[in-house]
Amino acid sequence: MSEKILSVGLDLGTATTQLVLSELTVENIASVFTIPRVYITNKTVLYKSDILFTPISDQLLIEVDQIKDFVQREYQKAGIQKEAIQMGAVIITGETARKENAAQVLQALSGYAGDFVVATAGPDLESIIAGKGAGSHQYSQEHHTSIVNIDIGGGTSNLALFREGDLQDTACFDIGGRLIKLDPSSHRLTYIAPKLQQIIQQEGLQLELGKTVNPSDLNRLVQILTEVLEMAVGLEGTCPYYDLLVTNHALKLDQVISCVSFSGGVADAILAADQGLDDYLYGDIGILLGRSLAHSRIFKERTVIQASETIRATVVGAGSHTTDVSGSTITYIENTLPLRNIPVLKLSAEDEELESSRLAQIIKDKLHWFSLENEVQQVALALEGQRSPSFVKIEEYADAIIAGMAETLAKGLPLVVVLREDMAKVLGQSLFVRLPADYPFVCIDSVDVQNGDYIDIGNPIVAGSVLPVVVKTLVFDS
Template sequence: MKDDTILSVGIDLGTSTTQLVLSRLTIKNFASAFSVPRINISKKEVIYKSDIIFTPLLDQQTIDAEAIRHFVAAQYSKAGIDKQKIQMGAVIITGETARKDNANLVTEALSGYAGDFVVATAGPDLESIIAGKGAGTNIASKKSRHYAANVDVGGGTSNLVVFDGDDVLDTACFDIGGRLIKVDKKTHKITYISPKVTQLITQLGLSLAEGSQASPETLAPIIQVLVQVLENSIGIGERSPYYDMFITNHGLRLDYVIPALTFSGGVADCLQENLPVDIFKYGDIGLLLGNAIRRSEIFKQKEVIHSLETIRATVVGAGSHTTDVSGSTISYTNGILPIRNLPILKMARQDEAQDVQPLAASIKEKINWYRVQNELSNVALAFNGLGNPHFSDIQRYAAGIVAGAAVLIEKHEPLIILVHEDMAKALGHSLFAQLPEHYPFVCIDSVKVENGDYIDLGEPIAEGSVLPVIVKTLIFG
């Protein structure tokens, strides 16, 4: 098979900013001439990066979908790209803009702007994972063979993820960002203070308010607290009395040591040792916060690795590879296929090694990565599996999955299980026995996926012996 190229678009809609990247992906068939095609991305070339704009909103909770459509059209025109030539892409919606209705509006507005859009609304945990992969923290962890964390400091939040190689060990989010206080660029008067910072100002007994004159001196007590909480978030220093106040959803478990970390997000571009003359040129406290982080204990006590990307630690596009699944190793119930654009939740190897109850607890906890504003959509649960499992191992996996995925089962979502090792047939039989009667499920193996991937499962072919599978991998740059 001749190498081919595809054009892909990635759009990142965040609380503060929106951006678009166009990529040319070279795809190559790595299979032999007589086997089923296995197509992977062999080369990625970013051919256009848009300007970064403030996310157009109709209100605090609703994306202006029409404005997004105009933005995308304008960027295609600026890049000299015909929208009909875009074959695939991904939209990642994060932060305050991550609302289920918005995702639908954006999908409708962008219909016709890419051949196959993956639209992901990401809550704080999934946003942390996406940013960490964009920053290359998982790659740094694999190279160093120790844990590595990414701290994505944006406009409204700081999202943390800890990698053990490609395995996601832990996530967290704090209400710390560069736009918690907005400042008029010319007059240096404060135009906005976030609710939590307003609460902090009261507790610190400061006289700052909207309309007050901002300066490094008057803002220093606030910056100091924000930085101390960030230090605490990765296990440095005595716990701040304001730590709990700034937690968005939960902190890291910190029952492990983080030797190294990366930074991404808009504030990562402000990690300067010396402040510029115009400290409020972005109309916020981002430069002050970045400078304070640069001088903090984080840089003294941890190895800070250079990120692949900072503010653009975001999705560039979606590639895909296709594989078949042997008829001897699949289990599925009729009537639930095809399924498209289902997000992958990959369990870490250390999770899989646990007994039934701890395994179930890990699955239950990580399913919540995909919860956005208390709305939970279905996910595909992925496992490494065992090369030569005992019957007791199969039973343990099945019991842990059924207990851990109870929230999906209660909603009667089809249970989609992917295993890398060759054990899907046996696991499928065990799941069938433990699930409610006639419960819809698919269990397949020999498919390699990671967190952040999306999967399509086609209708069975070859008299039901093969399921076509397309794994869409988010490409970062």
């Protein structure tokens, strides 16, 4: 039995805001005598909106009403009634996520679909989402290689490193197409980001607000940004501004990076580098940066892969739902549930092979992928687990989880552990004895999730022996 569902995806980025409407075919592939297993079997993009420059007020706040007007206008153009939309995703990314009223915007937009995945993505989570949207994780899996996706937006460049389909590392740099703005007609500079002002001062460049741009000096500045991105993917360099432009952290660069892909708005400028576009067409440095990258060492010394999406990579689809259940071997504290829209942190198979203390450190490090303004957010820790684990291995898992999730536990956030293998009961019991009395936690198994997914866990059913689980995967247009 199949059902068609209308979903919406809305991305509010530093530079642009865009919306996509999709029709998803959801089908229960289980027999009538077994537990339902529902999957997306087809998706069709019905409508792609115009791309709007994200409206920011003079007070550096997101213009909520303008965003709502944009959404309503695009619904009308698509011939869609708001009431017909059953699910969707709103993602606020880049510098926009750091605006004081970001939470207000999320709340205002949450009523524009039946069941939204609503998230404010910090730089690491944004890197993961963009890398998946660009198809880089899939490429690394299919070609058995490593690849870094560089998603270059208006304010930041988000990097995600994948190897064999597993996420290895993330990074973010304050490099983007709208860190300098100018009037397209007069070429007078109207905005220079603070970090770029530092570089301009130290380099003695003639670039000043209110003055006409000096093309040679602006090109020199763009070349510096390019050199930093070259170093970011492991190419040797000596640019003194590398550390200055790191947003949160760089890639560890402790493994070979074979391939690179580009997404984000500047990626379109890379593709159009030799088409003779006006340098200042969009009133920023996006075209200059794209052209510089197209002729950079990255293209000469790395294999550059065409991303499946560029400007729409972050989220052009919506929250799709895979419904599942976890039962019989579950462990949970009564008052923990229900939980909704919890982002998933999935460890790699290599991570799980580490001894307990090293695994704990990996969990602690990767937990910060989901930090926003250095604040740890609620996550669901996902592991493959083992089919027939020894008692010693269970104890090692439990010790690593408790130590690795220490910041989450210190904030009193529920501990959520999701396993693929059937071992949640015994692991849950081991966690139970290590947690404070009545600490909220849930440990479930037989559920398959990936980084970038979101998970809902409902109230217990069937006399408390089964938990309904909904895995929400951002559906990317490719």
